[in-house]
Structure formats: structure tokens, C-alpha cells
Amino acid sequence: MKQTHRITIQASAKDNRKHTSKIWQMEPVSLPALSRVALCGGTHGNEMSGVYLVRELQRQKLEKAGSATLTTVISNPRAVQVCKRYTDTDLNRCFTDAILSSPVTDATPYEVRRAQELNTLLGPKGNVGAMDLLCDLHNTTANMGLSLISYSVQDWVIMHIYRQIQRKITSAPVRFIVLDLPLADAYSQDSLGKHGFSIEVGPQPHGVVRADIFNIMKEAVDQTLDWVQCFNSGCAFEGGEVDNVYTFVKSVYYPRDPETNQIAAAIHPQLQDRDFCLLHPGDPMFLMFSGEILKYEGEEVLHPFFVNECAYYEKSIAFHLARKMTVTIPPLQVKRD
Amino acid sequence: MTSSTNVSCFHEARRVAIFGGTHGNEMSGVTLVNLWIQNGKEIQRKGVETKPFITNPRAVEKCTRYVDTDLNRAFTTENLSAPSGDDLPYEVQRAQQINEIFGPKGSPEAYDVIFDLHNTTSNMGCTLILESSKDYFNLQMMHYIKNAIAPDSCPVLLTEHPLLKYSTSRSVAKHPIGLEVGPQPQGVLRSNIFESMRVVLKHALDFIELFNKGLEFPPCTVDVFRVSEKMDYPRDTNGNIIAMVHPNLQDCDWEPLNPGDPMFQTFDGTTIRYEGAGTVYPTFINEAAYYEKQQAFVTTRRETLAAGAIKKT
Numbered sequence: 001m002k003q004t005h006r007i008t009i010q011a012s013a014k015d016n017r018k019h020t021s022k023i024w025q026m027e028p029v030s031l032p033a034l035s036r037v038a039l040c041g042g043t044h045g046n047e048m049s050g051v052y053l054v055r056e057l058q059r060q061k062l063e064k065a066g067s068a069t070l071t072t073v074i075s076n077p078r079a080v081q082v083c084k085r086y087t088d089t090d091l092n093r094c095f096t097d098a099i100l101s102s103p104v105t106d107a108t109p110y111e112v113r114r115a116q117e118l119n120t121l122l123g124p125k126g127n128v129g130a131m132d133l134l135c136d137l138h139n140t141t142a143n144m145g146l147s148l149i150s151y152s153v154q155d156w157v158i159m160h161i162y163r164q165i166q167r168k169i170t171s172a173p174v175r176f177i178v179l180d181l182p183l184a185d186a187y188s189q190d191s192l193g194k195h196g197f198s199i200e201v202g203p204q205p206h207g208v209v210r211a212d213i214f215n216i217m218k219e220a221v222d223q224t225l226d227w228v229q230c231f232n233s234g235c236a237f238e239g240g241e242v243d244n245v246y247t248f249v250k251s252v253y254y255p256r257d258p259e260t261n262q263i264a265a266a267i268h269p270q271l272q273d274r275d276f277c278l279l280h281p282g283d284p285m286f287l288m289f290s291g292e293i294l295k296y297e298g299e300e301v302l303h304p305f306f307v308n309e310c311a312y313y314e315k316s317i318a319f320h321l322a323r324k325m326t327v328t329i330p331p332l333q334v335k336r337d
Numbered sequence: 338m339t340s341s342t343n344v345s346c347f348h349e350a351r352r353v354a355i356f357g358g359t360h361g362n363e364m365s366g367v368t369l370v371n372l373w374i375q376n377g378k379e380i381q382r383k384g385v386e387t388k389p390f391i392t393n394p395r396a397v398e399k400c401t402r403y404v405d406t407d408l409n410r411a412f413t414t415e416n417l418s419a420p421s422g423d424d425l426p427y428e429v430q431r432a433q434q435i436n437e438i439f440g441p442k443g444s445p446e447a448y449d450v451i452f453d454l455h456n457t458t459s460n461m462g463c464t465l466i467l468e469s470s471k472d473y474f475n476l477q478m479m480h481y482i483k484n485a486i487a488p489d490s491c492p493v494l495l496t497e498h499p500l501l502k503y504s505t506s507r508s509v510a511k512h513p514i515g516l517e518v519g520p521q522p523q524g525v526l527r528s529n530i531f532e533s534m535r536v537v538l539k540h541a542l543d544f545i546e547l548f549n550k551g552l553e554f555p556p557c558t559v560d561v562f563r564v565s566e567k568m569d570y571p572r573d574t575n576g577n578i579i580a581m582v583h584p585n586l587q588d589c590d591w592e593p594l595n596p597g598d599p600m601f602q603t604f605d606g607t608t609i610r611y612e613g614a615g616t617v618y619p620t621f622i623n624e625a626a627y628y629e630k631q632q633a634f635v636t637t638r639r640e641t642l643a644a645g646a647i648k649k650t
Contacts, residue, residue: 055577056604083628141522205458205522207625211581211602262371266528287528289372310524313400 026239026330029156033232033334034132034195038071038122039221041137043092043189044311045079046206049217050137066229071131075118075189078110083207085311086111092136095191097184100125115189123192126183133157134193135224137217140202141310142319143273145173146216150197151186153178153245157195157231159329163242164227165220172201172216175276176245177305177322199224203273206310231334239331246276246303246322254318255286255294264288267308267318275305279321286318344646345473349549350449350512354388354439355380355538357454359409359506360626361396362523365534366454366516380538382546392435392453392506395427400524402626403428409453412504417442432506440509451510452541454534457519458625459634460588463533465493466515467561468502474512476644478544480557485540492591493561494620494637501564501635514541520588523625553648562591562618562637569631571601571609580609582623582633590620594636601633 039057041050054072063070074080076091088109094100099112100119123130146169148162153176166174177200183191190196199220204213231237257264265286266272271279279285280301286294302321306312309319357370373380373389380387391397393408405426416429417436425433439448457464463486465479483491494517496502507513516537521530548554570578580601586594593616594600601609611617617636621627624634 052578052581052604060605141525203522205520205525205625207523207628208458208623209578209581210587210623211584212587214581214604215584260375263526266526266531269528272528289368308525308527310522313524 026328028239028331028333030333030335031157032132033067034157034228035068035232036071036132037065037068037225037228038073038131038134038193039137040073040075040122040134040189042077042080043075043136044085044090044138044206045076045081045087046083046085047137047139047204048207048209049139049201049204049214051080052209052214053137053217053221065225067232068132068228070225071122073118073122075136076111076114078114085206088112090311091115092189093187095119095125095189096187097125099187118189119192122189125192131193132195133224133228134190134196135221136188136190136196136198137221138198138200139204139206139213140200140306141205142202142275142306142308144200144202144275144305145175146220147175147177147200147305148197148220149177149179149188149190149200151179151181151183151191153327155195156329156332158197159242159327160231160237160332161197161224161227163237163240163329165223166242166244168223169216169219171212171219173276174244176242178245178247180247231332234334234336237332239329241326241328243326244276245325245327246305247325249300249302249321249323251317251320252285252304253316254313255288256316263313263316264290265294268293271304271307271319273307275307275319276303278302279304344553344648346650347474347548347647348449349649350385350474350545351549352386352388352448353450353452353542353545354390354448354510355452355454356390356392356506358391358393358397359453360402360407360455361393361398362400362402363454363456363521364524364526365456365518365521365531367391367397368526368531369454369535369538379535380542382542382549384549385542385545387542390439393428393431402523405429408432409455409505410503412436412442412506412508416504435506436509442509448510450512450514450545451507452538453505453507453513453515454538455515455517456521456523456530457517457621458522459590459620459622460520461492461517461590461620462519463489463491463537464515464517464519464620465491465537466517467493467495468497468505468508468513468515470495470497470561470563470642472512473644473647474548475514476559476642477554477557477647478512478514478541480559480644481544481554482537482540483559485543486536491537492620493559495561495563495640495642498564501567548647548649551649553646556646557644559642559644561640561642562620563640565617565636565638566613567632567635568600568619570628570633571603578628579603580607583608586619586634587623590622591618593617594619
């Protein structure tokens with residue numbers, strides 16, 4: 001991405017002072033229109049905001065967003081039916097190139113088959129026939145407010161959508177999380193789209209629909225579809241900086257009892273519900289059942305997120321850690337043929 | 338205070354059980370009971386046998402509420418007297434086993450006290466659940482606990498109701514006590530919730546120890562919330578939920594709900610209001626496990642129960 005660096009020097013004749021300002025301006029970008037948009041809920045069957053939002057949009061027969069067609073999907077209907085995260089295996093880990101191309105046998109888990117079906121319906125991943133924009137709806141038991149999750153900070157469509165959501169939504173803190181993975185290894189459903197991201201809203205217990213959380217997700221979806229319509233109709237979005245961007249660094253695991261292998265601690269009360277705060281070396285992380293406090297011993301000050309997410313217990317993950325950054329985005333407009 | 342000659346005498350509470358994992362994804366109880374099975378020092382009291390027990394191990398293993406059927410509804414006379422067999426649902430078999438170990442329900446051999454540890458996704462704080470308004474022993478214990486944890490509060494939910502009362506695992510004992518602590522998502526362990534439950538149990542066991550030593554507890558009153566009515570979500574003709582608990586009601590367990598107050602919000606933003614005759618006090622607001630039981634919340638009415646003086650026989 002070409003960047004132009006301009007330095008403007010203004011000399012004031014009156015007081016003979018020199019005023020220097022640096023303006024970083026990226027070259028404007030034009031991208032093809034987003035004519036096919038997909039909205040997915042129930043990728044995890046017990047994350048209820050997305051399930052009910054997709055059903056509501058289907059009830060309203062919402063099939064267009066301006067000139068774009070809108071496809072709404074309940075991704076894992078069997079898991080939704082039993083209100084569980086998944087039936088055989090986590091659907092949202094089945095979208096790597098390897099799993100999508102694996103041969104199907106009688107032993108193939110339900111979610112792998114379903115991932116391949118979804119790849120046909122919304123993809124194929126990496127192919128010109130894929131959905132232009134795919135937005136996947138999730139909830140978390142962690143106190144993460146409204147987070148957008150994607151694989152890149154250089155997908156300008158996604159970054160501009162993030163900026164709009166961040167500017168327009170005041171009912172929850174808005175942040176961007178980037179997972180640094182190449183497309184082939186991208187494992188989540190949103191990677192099927194040419195542009196894809198997840199909307200993650202919390203805290204909400206699994207199996208529950210909270211009106212406040214539902215309304216935040218609905219606002220985020222409305223802003224996304226608004227942006228798409230604006231973009232498609234030729235709006236020029238100015239460049240600039242977006243902040244509150246967090247890059248995944250590593251996961252922190254629960255301490256276990258060496259004899260019983262049971263989890264031996266809870267997230268410390270000073271860390272519980274404080275997603276995206278600063279975790280300094282020496283800050284408390286875990287409160288052992290014995291009363292002992294386990295402290296963070298990393299060298300770098302990082303930001304925890306997905307703190308105490310229910311679904312991660314089976315992976316033994318207590319939380320993830322991220323580095324915070326600011327991203328410069330270029331002016332963006334739809335490509336005119 | 339004039340001493341009353343009306344003192345109810347109870348046998349000393351020698352056999353006490355603490356149940357965890359009646360619902361396998363309610364983590365505070367599972368964790369506490371597992372801890373105490375390994376090292377029970379914290380729950381030992383002089384003159385009391387305190388037995389920690391995981392009631393639904395298969396559900397705990399899968400971190401799910403139940404495997405075949407809700408264990409905490411399974412202790413009906415019908416289930417407990419049914420001929421045992423492998424064809425029975427797992428939880429019914431389990432109920433029969435529990436009844437044998439800790440019961441039989443209704444007999445003199447039954448355990449004196451059972452504490453059943455639960456979590457809820459509702460904002461109920463530390464709720465004590467009472468099954469009978471005439472159980473002076475339990476009322477005195479709850480009075481003791483409420484005083485001990487003040488200024489923190491410990492609401493008491495009275496489930497004595499001809500239709501709404503259900504057959505709990507703790508009902509096997511002479512004095513059943515439910516501990517319902519929230520809000521906590523299913524499958525999640527929150528440190529503050531875990532510690533609250535631990536503290537309430539400590540006071541409960543202290544009460545039992547004092548009672549067993551011969552202390553007489555004078556007459557007292559206990560403010561309770563008596564269950565009144567189950568309120569379901571508005572549904573369409575296919576049985577699908579068409580509205581959510583209203584943001585004004587969400588998290589407002591134990592607060593007054595007046596006629597005309599917002600109750601539900603449809604997915605497209607319309608408010609549905611409460612149209613009852615008078616003020617009620619809702620609880621179990623938006624409990625995850627109750628969607629399938631057709632319950633968005635339950636209404637209660639405030640009552641003051643009197644308990645006579647009690648002492649050990």
C-alpha cells in the first residue's frame with residue numbers, strides 16, 4: 001500500500017514563526033461493489049442474539065440492503081435445536097482449507113459436513129463466487145462489549161465498517177480484534193467471504209437472550225448494512241486513523257491441580273469483567289481455591305480479552321492476551337466500471 | 338424479652354449433606370463439593386457429620402444441566418417408588434440411589450439437613466430457598482444467616498405452592514435448604530459467586546453447631562418472597578419466543594413490578610407491559626434453564642413468617 005508523506009511548512013510573516021505539520025495520507029483506494037452480503041447466526045447454537053436476530057430478519061423478509069442482496073443463515077441448526085455450542089465438533093473451527101477439502105465418510109462429524117455445505121452456499125472460500133461480505137454473529141460470557149473480529153487490519157472494507165460502528169454506537173465500547181493467520185489457516189466461518197468479520201457481543205450467558213445485548217448486536221448489523229448501502233451508492237469515505245485495535249498475542253491457561261488434573265483456580269476478582277484493561281507484570285490473574293494468588297509474570301504489558309469465556313474451559317483457556325494498536329486507513333470509494 | 342414456654346424441640350442435626358452438581362453446569366456447587374471431598378476440613382463442625390456429595394456425576398462430566406431429565410424435578414413419590422431398572426432415565430435411577438443413601442424421604446432415617454448448591458443466570462444474589470413455611474428449624478437458620486451476612490442481603494424464596502412446588506433432590510431430608518447464587522453463566526466459575534456461596538454455607542454450619550450445643554433460639558420473624566405465578570415468554574403459534582425480557586426488568590430480581598411496567602420487548606422493539614392486578618416481586622428473571630420450562634420469570638409476594646423458639650431435644 002503506497003503511502004504519501006507530506007510535510008507542510010507555513011511561515012507566518014507576522015511573527016516569523018514556522019509551523020510544521022505532518023499529514024500522513026494514504027492513497028485513496030477503490031474496491032468493487034458489495035453486491036452479495038451474508039449474515040449468519042447460530043454458528044454456535046447457544047449464542048442466542050444471532051439466532052434471534054437472523055430469525056427476526058427472516059420474519060421481516062429482509063432480502064436486500066439497497067442494491068445488495070442479503071442472505072441470512074442459521075449456520076448450525078442442529079446445535080440451535082438443542083441449544084448447545086455444537087453437536088460433534090465446533091463448527092467455527094471447521095473452515096480451514098484442509099477441513100473444507102477433506103473427504104466425507106460415515107465417520108465425518110456433523111459440523112464438518114455442514115461447514116462444507118456452507119462453503120458451497122456462501123463460498124467457495126477464496127473464490128470469485130464467494131459472498132462479497134460475510135458477517136457472523138456471536139456472543140461471549142466475557143465482558144467484551146461489542147468487538148469486531150477478523151484476520152487482517154488491511155481489509156479496508158472491514159476497517160471502514162469498524163470505524164462507522166465505532167463512531168455511531170454509544171451503547172457499548174467498540175473494539176477490533178485481529179487474528180494474524182493466513183487465509184488457508186483461517187478457521188472461522190467469516191473467512192468464507194471475500195470480506196468477512198465476526199461481531200462478538202458480551203457479556204451474555206449462553207442459552208439466554210438479553211434485550212440490551214440483542215439491541216447492541218442489532219445496531220451493529222444495522223450500521224454494517226447502512227455502510228454497505230452507502231458504499232455501493234458511491235459515498236467517499238475519508239481516510240484517517242482507527243484506534244482500539246487489538247492483535248492476538250497468546251493464550252493464558254488455567255492452572256490445574258497436578259494430582260487430580262482439575263482446574264485449581266478461578267479468574268481473580270480484579271481481572272474478572274475487565275477485558276481490554278492493562279495487565280501489568282505482577283497484577284493478579286488467578287485466585288486459587290486454596291486462597292493463593294497467581295500473578296501475571298510476562299514481561300510485556302498486554303490486554304486480556306475473552307476473560308472467563310465458558311466455551312474455552314474445555315480448551316483450558318482462561319483468557320487471551322493482545323497488544324493494542326492504531327491503524328491508518330486510506331480513503332475508500334466504490335470502483336466505478 | 339419474655340421467655341415463651343412454646344419451644345419447639347428438634348433432634349440434634351447430626352447428619353448433614355451438601356449437594357453439588359444437581360445441575361452439572363452450575364459450577365460453584367460442583368467446585369466447592371469437589372474441593373470438600375478432597376479436603377473436608379472447612380465444613381467439619383463438632384458433633385456433625387457433614388457429607389459433601391456430587392448428585393449428578395454424569396451431567397457434571399458433560400458440563401450439562403442433565404443427561405435424560407432434570408434431577409431436581411425427579412424426586413416425586415412416583416419415581417422413588419417405581420421398580421428400579423436400567424430402562425429408567427438416568428436421573429430417575431440416580432434419584433432412587435440418592436433416596437436410599439440420604440433418605441428414605443419422609444422417614445425418621447432420612448438425613449437431618451441437606452444443602453443443595455445451585456447457580457442461576459438470574460441476578461438473584463445469594464438466595465435461600467425454603468420449601469415449607471412451617472419448618473421452624475429452617476426459618477431460624479435462615480434468620481441466623483441473614484443476620485450474619487448483613488448488610489449484604491440474602492433473600493428467601495418460599496416455594497410452598499400447590500402447583501409450582503417441585504420435587505427437589507434436597508427434599509429427601511427432614512430440613513431441605515436450597516442455595517441459589519447468581520448471576521453466573523452456566524459452565525462458568527466466577528470467583529465472587531463462589532466465595533459468596535462458601536460464606537453462606539459457613540454461617541449455616543455455624544448455626545447447626547450452635548444448635549447442637551444446646552443453644553435456644555428465641556422466636557423470630559423472617560421476611561420471605563412466596564412464589565405466586567409462572568410467567569412465560571410471549572410466543573407465536575409455533576411456540577417460538579417473540580419477545581425478550583424488557584431491559585427495564587432484566588436484572589431486577591426482587592424489585593417491585595407494578596401494573597403497567599415494561600415486562601417484555603419484541604425483537605422489533607415493541608414494549609409489552611405487565612397487566613397483573615397488583616405489585617409483584619419477580620425472580621428467576623431470564624434463567625437460561627427455564628426457556629424450555631416455559632418460564633421467563635416467576636412472580637412472588639412478600640410475606641413475613643413467624644418461627645417459634647427452637648432448641649435441641
